[in-house]
Amino acid sequence: MEAVHGHDHAHDHHHPTGITRWLTTTNHKDIGSMYLWFSFTMFITGGILALGIRAELFQPGLQLWKPEFFNQLTTMHGLMMVFGAIMPAFVGFANWQIPLMIGASDMAFARMNNFSFWLLPPAALLLASSFFVPGGATGAGWTLYAPLSVQQGMGMDLAIFAVHIMGASSIMGSINIIVTILNMRAPGMTLMKMPLFVWTWLITAYLLIAVMPVLAGAVTMLLTDRHFGTNFFNAAGGGDPVLYQHVFWFFGHPEVYIMILPAFGIVSQVIPTFARKPLFGYASMVYATASIAILSFIVWAHHMFVTGMPAAGQLFFMYATMLIAVPTGVKVFNWVATMWKGSMTFETPMLFSVGFLFVFTMGGFTGLVCAVAPIDIQIQDTYYVVAHFHYVLVAGSLFALFSGTYFWLPKWTGHMYDEKLGKLHFWLSMIFFNMTFFVMHFLGLAGMPRRIPDYSQQFADFNMIASIGAFGFGLTQLIFLAVIIKCIKGGPKAPAKPWEGADTLEWTLPSPAPYHTFETPPVVK
């Protein structure tokens, strides 16, 4: 059907309805929404796997799962959350917001945009279906370390293909974002006038293009080691499993900034809005983001302090890692300074952003603790590390995603969300998040190893608290779903600019944002 209209120009006003609308859409808003719903689905799926982990760890001993299935749960939870939930969610935000914030009519390559989204569901299906193949899903951990990943069954191959597809998707998405930002800004919007969310995404997109292909290379090497007789990581054939860790973390460390820089961008939009003051130190924010991105390429081996690295190597990676605390500190300082003497109000987006500031900073500090080589050797692969990266990924990336969702929901749906439910969502998330993960610091320091389905008796109390917190956190997210559905269905009509302190271009448009926007670019003074 669509072929009939195929040669119409890009802004075809007669758009199809029903399922074909979503399959063939090239509209950045439609694609953004699909990204967001996809990532929410993966967030729930990955969350259910996490609850499987916490249910097993509720008390010592083996209750529910066999150890190998437990490892599949932790592995799939990690892969789905990183590649299925967090990354596509940020791409969804980029799709919705970047054209609106820079005054462009759409993304640069609308059809490629559609393709890069529709690559994701097959990849997710590959991951999910790998549970049902002989041998089950891969249990090698989300890092897919060799030699374990060379030895496992076909679930591993499915995971490798899924990573390939998701990598291709995010490379295409990034290229689209870079071209859109660099070539399609409204007249008058110089680079240093861009909203910070756009800046952080520009830098993130460059990071993605630089490191996703390296991950693709690493998993390709795994694949050929498994099936085609190569010996990249096979010690017997002259390969080296430690090489895998180097290649993986060359991708892996920039990857953690890929997941947090857009979060910094969202928080940098929300805090000035609700403090009713311009962002403190805009230029330093831009430079800090760029420094974090550049430094991320020279710190990867801090994940590998126990591989028998020479002391000189440990020292270099330790100091380089600690150096990242400087630009990150600049950012936290700027956010606090933005709030200083501001006329603050605490609507849900602001609550999540301020919450982010508290809890993410804690995660940053534990990161600094982990950066110190002698301490890291002590806490390597313990729950301390699990606590650290959940503080930066859940309380960092995820809270920023919540904040951004509440912030822009009125623009997306045309309705105000339920403020009471939103606040309830925030407070319950905050309480249950800390209940789940704060105790893990103690568990890790006391020596409880990660990725093991059983533990010694002395860890029982804290694990029980963590499990109760995890189920609370999981159920709380149903409130989020309820708020969104309620907001899409109706609610008070949102004005064009529902937030008094907001000043970026998207708020000059009516709410909900029309299907086609900025066909004639606005002029920025």
Next chain:
Amino acid sequence: MALKSENVRMLAKLVVIACAMFGFGFALVPFYKKICEVTGINDLQRADVVTNTQVDKSRTLILELDANTRNDLPWHFRPTESSVKIHPGQLVQVVYEVRNDSDEPVTGQAIPSYGPQFAGQYFRKLDCFCFSTQELKPRETRRMPVVFVIHPDLPKDVNTLTLSYTFFRVEGARRAAATRVVAKPPV
């Protein structure tokens, strides 16, 4: 449209960057090997040069010998003695014995490991069967020596050492061998 062609030009540049980074991932492999070679880390397959062989008779170490096989390698692999008493600085020779229990030629590679882990750096091997792959004919038995010196700098609190070897099947060789068998003309 000018904008469109400019966009496509930039797309092409970014695709080139992405492809180059894919290549860079593979370039890390020789780069890593070179770094290990230059710094002498992880150099398992080269003989050490032993300069000073002053024997420290005041210390006696117990060296335990261990042998394992992996990857369904149909080999029987064991040391001829389970442990030996040695002195730091002394030139020691131990012998491992390996037997191919299968009816086809199999190639394996032995990888050493040490207990305690840090003791590895005090082993100075002059000769070892682990320096090259071993190809065993069907039912062949082979006795293989390891000649080494324990450096006298070994910390004083270490009295027992373990030298362990694991034989891995070399996959490429199996495939090559299998092809050879298939290719052989009927007699």
